[in-house]
Amino acid sequence: MLLETPRLTLRELTDEDVPALHRALGDPVVMSAYEHGFELDETRAWVRRQRERYSTDGFGLWGVVLRETGELIGDCGITTQQIEDDSVIEVGYHLARDHWHQGYAVEAARNCVNWAFATLDVDAVYAKVRDTNLPSMNVAIRLGMTVRRRFITRYRDIDMPHLAFAVSRSTWMADEPRLQV
Numbered sequence: 001m002l003l004e005t006p007r008l009t010l011r012e013l014t015d016e017d018v019p020a021l022h023r024a025l026g027d028p029v030v031m032s033a034y035e036h037g038f039e040l041d042e043t044r045a046w047v048r049r050q051r052e053r054y055s056t057d058g059f060g061l062w063g064v065v066l067r068e069t070g071e072l073i074g075d076c077g078i079t080t081q082q083i084e085d086d087s088v089i090e091v092g093y094h095l096a097r098d099h100w101h102q103g104y105a106v107e108a109a110r111n112c113v114n115w116a117f118a119t120l121d122v123d124a125v126y127a128k129v130r131d132t133n134l135p136s137m138n139v140a141i142r143l144g145m146t147v148r149r150r151f152i153t154r155y156r157d158i159d160m161p162h163l164a165f166a167v168s169r170s171t172w173m174a175d176e177p178r179l180q181v
């Protein structure tokens with residue numbers, strides 16, 4: 001799997017990406033929605049989990065690489081997620097802090113949503129966002145998503161209120177040209 005955007009390449013993560021990805025996932029500020037920066041072993045396990053997803057589902061969180069420099073700056077991709085009793089297709093994104101505010105998340109995520117609608121038989125693509133995570137909400141809004149419901153996720157013994165954002169296939173197909181970066 002390889003996606004090219006004007007400034008980014010999205011490709012499958014490998015074990016060799018662990019140190020670069022850890023610059024994002026090891027940063028407690030980047031991971032504030034999870035309430036802890038990852039230990040290196042947790043980043044290793046995260047990459048292994050994505051590699052399992054690539055082989056079982058055919059998709060997962062992919063590495064986000066700057067085309068100009070080849071630097072891996074985070075992950076973005078499509079996963080299957082549970083929202084209460086529903087299994088949904090979700091776009092997710094985590095970028096190293098020194099690359100925020102340059103439109104990379106929207107650029108990467110938009111291409112992932114395009115990929116999902118082109119490849120998977122789904123009526124909607126979701127983004128699960130913690131109710132305190134304004135940057136992530138703004139990415140979802142820039143993708144044309146609207147908020148659908150509230151739910152609680154329990155993670156590391158903490159109840160975390162979340163919002164489920166989503167864009168339907170029909171809205172995406174109608175709006176996508178307008179939403180171009």
Ligand SMILES: CC(C)(COP(=O)(O)OP(=O)(O)OC[C@H]1O[C@@H](n2cnc3c(N)ncnc32)[C@H](O)[C@@H]1OP(=O)(O)O)[C@@H](O)C(=O)NCCC(=O)NCCS
Pocket residue numbers: 029030031033093094095096099100101102103104105106107128129130133134135136138139142
């Ligand atoms: C969420 C995240 C990926 C956004 O990355 P980014 O590359 O800075 O986002 P973009 O530059 O594409 O900006 C997208 C929109 O979000 C807004 N935004 C970005 N950072 C913001 C912030 N700190 N506060 C409020 N809005 C913010 C931007 O202004 C932009 O909206 P606009 O175009 O209407 O101005 C990044 O903040 C991140 O890695 N956060 C930590 C990981 C995380 O929480 N992931 C989501 C888990 S659900």
